[in-house]
Amino acid sequence: MVAMPHTPASAKPTATRKDVARLAGVSTAVVSYVVNGGPKRVSPATEAKVRNAIAALGYRPNAAARALKLGSSEMLGMIVPDATNPLFASLAHAVEEAAAERGYALLIANSNGSLATERRLVGNLASRRVDGVFLCSNLFEPDLRDLDAAEIPAVLLNHSAESPGYDSVGVDLRGGARLAVSHLAEHGHRRIGLVIGTNAGGDLDGREVGWRDGVEEAGLSAGPVMRVQFSREGGYRAGKWLLNEGGWPTAVFASSDLQAVGLLRAFHEAGLRIPEDIAVVSFDGSAEAEYSWPLLSTVAQPVDAMARAAVDALLGGGGHKRNRLFPATLVRRASCGC
Incomplete structure (x- = not known):
């Protein structure tokens, strides 16, 4: 006795546009008009029949064919x-x-x-x-x-x-960084450091330019500059380096929220109080800033x-x-x- 090959229950034949048309009692052209939203109008009752047939059969239009037809x-x-x-x-x-x-x-x-x-x-x-x-x-x-x-x-x-x-x-970027530095200066900080991210082309970042603008406009001396990746790990390394150098600034501007979160960890581990011992302002305005401790002051980008x-x-x-x-x-x- 020869065993018949087993066909998995899930291996159903794929429904076609013709199947939808047959079940709905319309032409394949009408099915196309419903699926593509035109070019011809279809009555609400007919559209409902087509949509019900699509749902019953689990029909999915061919995206490649649709793209070819629409040129998009x-x-x-x-x-x-x-x-x-x-x-x-x-x-x-x-x-x-x-x-x-x-x-x-x-x-x-x-x-x-x-x-x-x-x-x-x-x-x-x-x-x-x-x-x-x-x-x-x-x-x-x-x-x-x-x-x-x-x-x-x-x-x-x-x-x-x-x-x-x-x-x-x-x-x-430049205006946002200047805004952050000016705000820190208003809090009485006289030495403001910079944690700046690196980019593949080695180009000068507008946030660094804005930081220098803000420092000069407030008549301050530039604090230390730490160049690290745009990441939590980068910020953490910058914080460790800053603390090991000694004589750290009273405030730091970080070029991303992720870097600032890394900074906060390094400062907390060293027993520093934020903002009493060292203040931090970052850039981006992501949810990361809202759920750090303490909550991060940040220069927010209008993402939407x-x-x-x-x-x-x-x-x-x-x-x-x-x-x-x-x-x-x-x-x-x-x-x-x-």
Whole structure:
């Protein structure tokens, strides 16, 4: 006796548009009009029959065929340097929501701070024929040749420098840092240190320029500068180094909330009181700052407004390219003495 091959219960045949049409008692064209939202109108009663048939059969339209017909993948790409950073997680979420309102899905990729990975991901998104790309680059002038060759538009996001030929959206790093230093000076601090993140191109960060502006405007002498990664570990190492040097400043401005959280740990371990012994103000305005101890005073980036501006720029139909720069806002909490 020959055993018959067993067919798993889950291996059901895939429902087709014809199956939906047959069950709903309509033509396949009507099914297409309902699924694609046009081009012809369908009566509410007929649409309800089609939708009920789709639900009953578990029908899923062929995305590739739909993209070919529409001349659009209805998919956008986004590359971030660190998907674990709360700032980029919040920014990606805000972009995803703004894109969804326009009928687009978002594919998010993480370059992990690597230029080689960033270039590979740009090429990968170009080959997938996405409708546009948001790039939070490791460079002030990233390599976008693959997107240009594929005629795929790009917006440089979290990007404060002018980028001729491309739309860019960022925050006023220099003005935000100056705001932080001025606030610390108002608290009576006369020596304010800087913990500044490093970038792949070695370019001068606007937050460092703003820190120097604030120090000079307040008539202070510049405190120590510590260059570390944009991470908790980087901030922790900066705090340890600062304490080992001795004669530490009475206040520190950190270029990211993550760095400031690392600083706080190093200071707590050394038995320092914050802000009585040393005050801290950071940059970003992420949830990390709101749940540290003490709560971090921070220069907040307008993430939702930046995301919407980036989506508008990418899907706005081209035209004049510009750099959209948003002001940052100082959020006063306990770590600075407020």
